[in-house]
Amino acid sequence: MSVEPSPVRASDADRERVVARLTSAVGDGTLTLAEVEERQALAYGARFRHELPPLTADLPAPPAPRGRRPPVRAFVPVAVLLLVVLWVVSPVPFPWPVFPLAFIALRVSSAGGRRRWGAGT
Known part of the structure; x- marks a missing residue:
């Protein structure tokens, strides 16, 4: 018995977060330009949120934000x-x-x- 993902629509902000992560992966050398173009097209074409995580599932976790030093x-x-x-x-x-x-x-x-x-x- 398979459980279907909840059909929650993806927002533009959701898509942009995925595309930004993919773009930074190109800068890191994790993905090639061809792979990123393909994944970006899929991200912009995604209608539901459950379609977005597989696009970045094989990428390393983004670095944790550094704490701000007091002035x-x-x-x-x-x-x-x-x-x-x-x-x-x-x-x-x-x-x-x-x-x-x-x-x-x-x-x-x-x-x-x-x-x-x-x-x-």
Whole structure:
């Protein structure tokens, strides 16, 4: 006794996800151009969702997304507090945290400038 897949219609977004995965497989060298063209035609012609997974079943799993690093500015208050506490506890009377704090200020200002100019504004 065979179980028929549920007849849920495929959306354009479903088809585009499959085509994007197939296109990245060409870039990785997993599929040839002829194979991708054939599978893309089948993806765009698919009417139901159960027709799409077989098109990418033999491809390796896509890489997991990498976590986003917190911005540099998130560490500034912690670094400033730590340097001031170390200066108060240390026996050195000269305000030596000025040098690391200047480096941190330079780093934060340069990171902000790259982000702003890199965004095209």
